[in-house]
Amino acid sequence: xxxxxxxxxxxxxxxxxxxxxxxxxxxxxxxxxxxxxxxxxxxxxxxxxxxxxxxxxxxxxxxxxxxxxxxxxxxxxxxxxxxxxxxxxxxxxxxxxxxxxxxxxxxxxxxxxxxxxxxxxxxxxxxxxxxxxxxxxxxxxxxxxxxxxxxxxxxxxxxxxxxxxxxxxxxxxxxxxxxxxxxxxxxxxxxxxxxxxxxxxxxxxxxxxxxxxxxxxxxxxxxxxxxxxxxxxxxxxxxxxxxxxxxxxxxxxxxxxxxxxxxxxxxxxxxxxxxxxxxxxxxxxxxxxxxxxxxxxxxxxxxxxxxxxxxxxxxxxxxxxxxxxxxxxxxxxxxxxxxxxxxxxxxxxxxxxxxxxxxxxxxxxxxxxxxxxxxxxxxxxxxxxxxxxxxxxxxxxxxxxxxxxxxxxxxxxxxxxxxxxxxxxxxx
Amino acid sequence: xxxxxxxxxxxxxxxxxxxxxxxxxxxxxxxxxxxxxxxxxxxxxxxxxxxxxxxxxxxxxxxxxxxxxxxxxxxxxxxxxxxxxxxxxxxxxxxxxxxxxxxxxxxxxxxxxxxxxxxxxxxxxxxxxxxxxxxxxxxxxxxxxxxxxx
Numbered sequence: 001x002x003x004x005x006x007x008x009x010x011x012x013x014x015x016x017x018x019x020x021x022x023x024x025x026x027x028x029x030x031x032x033x034x035x036x037x038x039x040x041x042x043x044x045x046x047x048x049x050x051x052x053x054x055x056x057x058x059x060x061x062x063x064x065x066x067x068x069x070x071x072x073x074x075x076x077x078x079x080x081x082x083x084x085x086x087x088x089x090x091x092x093x094x095x096x097x098x099x100x101x102x103x104x105x106x107x108x109x110x111x112x113x114x115x116x117x118x119x120x121x122x123x124x125x126x127x128x129x130x131x132x133x134x135x136x137x138x139x140x141x142x143x144x145x146x147x148x149x150x151x152x153x154x155x156x157x158x159x160x161x162x163x164x165x166x167x168x169x170x171x172x173x174x175x176x177x178x179x180x181x182x183x184x185x186x187x188x189x190x191x192x193x194x195x196x197x198x199x200x201x202x203x204x205x206x207x208x209x210x211x212x213x214x215x216x217x218x219x220x221x222x223x224x225x226x227x228x229x230x231x232x233x234x235x236x237x238x239x240x241x242x243x244x245x246x247x248x249x250x251x252x253x254x255x256x257x258x259x260x261x262x263x264x265x266x267x268x269x270x271x272x273x274x275x276x277x278x279x280x281x282x283x284x285x286x287x288x289x290x291x292x293x294x295x296x297x298x299x300x301x302x303x304x305x306x307x308x309x310x311x312x313x314x315x316x317x318x319x320x321x322x323x324x325x326x327x328x329x330x331x332x333x334x335x336x337x338x339x340x341x342x343x344x345x346x347x348x349x350x351x352x353x354x355x356x357x358x359x360x361x362x363x364x365x366x367x368x369x370x371x372x373x374x375x376x377x378x379x380x381x382x383x384x385x386x387x388x389x390x391x392x393x394x395x396x397x398x399x400x401x402x403x404x405x406x407x408x409x410x411x412x413x414x415x416x417x418x419x420x421x422x423x424x425x426x427x428x
Numbered sequence: 429x430x431x432x433x434x435x436x437x438x439x440x441x442x443x444x445x446x447x448x449x450x451x452x453x454x455x456x457x458x459x460x461x462x463x464x465x466x467x468x469x470x471x472x473x474x475x476x477x478x479x480x481x482x483x484x485x486x487x488x489x490x491x492x493x494x495x496x497x498x499x500x501x502x503x504x505x506x507x508x509x510x511x512x513x514x515x516x517x518x519x520x521x522x523x524x525x526x527x528x529x530x531x532x533x534x535x536x537x538x539x540x541x542x543x544x545x546x547x548x549x550x551x552x553x554x555x556x557x558x559x560x561x562x563x564x565x566x567x568x569x570x571x572x573x574x575x576x577x578x
Contacts (some may be wrong), residue, residue: 372467418446422448
């Protein structure tokens with residue numbers, strides 16, 4: 001079998017033509033180079049059209065009406081569930097729960113499995129590199145139950161040490177290890193399968209935040225073996241307002257229902273209710289129907305492009321950016337070398353604040369992220385108030401990376417001290 | 429390069445590199461500090477207020493972007509010699525005008541940080557210095573927050 005190779009120029013041109021938004025300019029009048037994909041990606045025509053098709057041809061509420069539109073909507077909605085199940089090679093379509101996003105998926109687990117299984121003596125283990133979405137729900141759980149949250153530290157080279165992880169598993173004997181598959185700031189990938197196995201041997205449950213993995217790489221939940229895995233739609237060419245919780249079926253069966261309402265019951269009387277079967281049990285209210293259909297279109301789009309090649313392409317761009325930034329004096333890359341990460345490069349420039357960098361890059365048409373990226377504990381740990389992040393996706397070009405590097409050099413020159421003296425403003 | 433007004437005009441960069449009264453004021457009579465939690469900018473202001481309710485000296489320290497630090501420098505330069513009534517009457521709009529270049533709502537927050545700290549500092553004698561900034565005037569401007577991501 002051939003090794004996957006990055007997309008060539010012709011292929012990238014073809015991909016870019018499917019994303020109408022990439023043709024626009026920024027407010028400074030310069031063509032857009034969208035390098036803020038770890039925050040949210042753009043959508044191809046096929047996703048936009050799938051949702052438009054739903055709304056203009058067959059939309060109705062699902063699982064309810066005995067009429068043509070409801071039947072068609074329900075079929076498209078459930079077909080979307082199947083496509084997502086295939087996308088992550090789930091053992092059972094009933095293990096796919098539609099939520100409003102990765103954040104709500106984690107909150108669902110914390111509020112159901114967490115409330116049912118966690119007590120004051122228990123420990124939730126996580127890492128210092130988590131997004132707030134994988135910290136705050138556990139802190140809220142700790143507020144309800146009194147449990148402890150322990151954070152695994154990161155090495156000076158921004159990678160994790162397996163031995164340290166195992167020591168934490170043995171010392172704290174956590175009930176749950178909730179960790180990211182790839183840091184949204186450092187880009188660092190974690191050895192998901194290995195850590196899940198170490199947890200399995202010790203009877204520790206696992207939750208994987210796959211928000212930064214599912215959009216970029218093949219994902220096989222049966223091979224990984226995690227108890228829970230979450231990701232959102234909008235970081236993988238899909239709509240906002242939809243996310244996935246994948247859980248092992250026996251666990252999901254044992255968990256109590258989450259939000260109460262229509263759709264999640266099999267029977268309601270004046271004295272109580274009986275929960276519906278999976279997956280309806282966790283999908284109270286009218287679900288995000290067109291969004292599920294759009295997400296399935298996104299999954300099909302990514303599969304057709306070959307996710308092995310997508311990740312190869314992003315890592316190729318990441319390498320150019322990473323090495324280019326490291327070669328600039330006064331620029332510090334916050335993250336491991338490119339072979340340890342996917343398509344994310346965070347950096348800081350000595351003496352220049354991240355907001356000034358992002359503002360100036362925008363003047364060059366380049367969209368990056370500046371701030372703490374919803375990882376305040378990580379930034380505190382690294383003794384940084386903020387960083388700037390470029391994150392690549394399947395439609396980014398080598399030329400855009402070159403523009404980015406050139407602009408960073410200009411920003412650095414612009415804000416480096418030049419012996420300026422303060423003067424009174426010239427009278428106008 | 430840009431069709432928009434450059435927010436980093438020469439006057440702003442001059443204040444950033446050569447700020448007015450950056451540092452601590454020994455024997456300050458009033459002081460206050462606040463952060464912009466969205467981006468981590470922080471400003472601390474020390475004041476020496478005379479018995480005639482006039483600001484004799486104003487100093488600032490802190491970390492942050494060009495806008496937050498240069499605007500603090502401009503503010504320190506402006507407020508010395510002013511009475512407390514004049515400070516209280518000094519509005520957010522006047523602060524933005526003092527800074528000069530037109531700012532988007534997100535960057536206005538950077539510019540107004542020192543103004544918020546000043547408004548609190550005049551009510552914060554150093555003897556009973558409050559640690560939090562709960563009593564700062566809460567000014568909200570529109571626009572998305574730079575700090576959030578889901």
